[in-house]
Amino acid sequence: METKRTIIAIPMGDAAGIGPEITVKSLSKEEIYKKCKPLVIGDASIIKKAIEVTNVNLSVNIIASPSKGKYELGTVDVIDLKNINLEKWSAGEVQAQCGQASFEYIKYAVNLAMGREVAAIATTPINKESLKAAKVPYIGHTEMLEDFGGAPDPLTMFQVRGLRIFFLTRHVSVKEAISQMTKERVRDYLSRCDKALQRLGIENRKLAVAGLNPHSGEGGLFGMEEVDEIGPGIEAARQDGIDAHGPVPADSVFFQALNGKYDAVLSLYHDQGHIAAKMTDFHRTISITNGLPFLRTSVDHGTAFDIAWQNIASSVSMEECIKLAADYAPKFTSDSL
Structure with missing residues (x-):
């Protein structure tokens, strides 16, 4: 048939x-x-x-x-x-x-x-x-x-092979992007990402958030953004019933998602996610507007x-x-x- x-x-x-x-x-x-x-x-x-x-x-x-x-x-x-x-x-x-x-x-x-x-x-x-x-x-x-x-x-989502990437911030400077990485924004975007995946027919959705600093800041040794804003935003999303994880160090989270550990990754700024997608396969990176x-x-x-x-x-x-x-x-x- x-x-x-x-x-x-x-x-x-x-x-x-x-x-x-x-x-x-x-x-x-x-x-x-x-x-x-x-x-x-x-x-x-x-x-x-x-x-x-x-x-x-x-x-x-x-x-x-x-x-x-x-x-x-x-x-x-x-x-x-x-x-x-x-x-x-x-x-x-x-x-x-x-x-x-x-x-x-x-x-x-x-x-x-x-x-x-x-x-x-x-x-x-x-x-x-x-x-x-x-x-x-x-x-x-x-x-x-x-x-x-x-x-x-x-909400923009990239897909390349099995890797899906959302973006917390878009066309702003890195300095401005960091100022937008608030607990409230992380929580809101994780909710939107979860709903976007649901619309695309993905069940039992597991989301990861990329870290900003080396090794996701090592508990504050290399920056406090994960401790003060990103981590609490993830926890708030979890309390909302979203299966969210992280912040996971950016040097490993995209590889893990590509290999099936997560259904999608929330990238914190433009180039972080773009580089991961395009290095995976430049010609097969496709954008979906949610x-x-x-x-x-x-x-x-x-x-x-x-x-x-x-x-x-x-x-x-x-x-x-x-x-x-x-x-x-x-x-x-x-x-x-």
């Missing part, structure tokens, strides 16, 4: 970047179609050009709605927004029309997800400078998604203008991004966090 395949929407990203290339390369792989029904939201003329550049054996099927797709290997089903002027388009450059178009692809995909016409969204790279050139009032995916989905402060009313996965790399449209870009991240969306979609619940 064939496994039921869900529809995964793929906004094609910035047309001048590698998004269209990695999209068509991914959709030339049989394993993608075994897992899901991929649907591209983009510009059909750019998709056709990407097929020519990458020399993959695909034809384009332009459709008006998700229900009209063929979803079979050898065909790329595309909802064509017709928003790129090829005469004014150029590869690998910041262009307002590409920024505006990428914004429109995302908004369209979100509307499909909110209307339950697709099971999840797997996003390709967009470019901040192109968005700015188009006067789009958002700097990136996360800001758009939290606005469109009505979900303030979404807290939205729909499932969204994303590649964790940029538009790569320097290699765009040269048939150089690897599609491994995009393939993993689509497959992860397909894996989680049947388990995902849309209950609000």
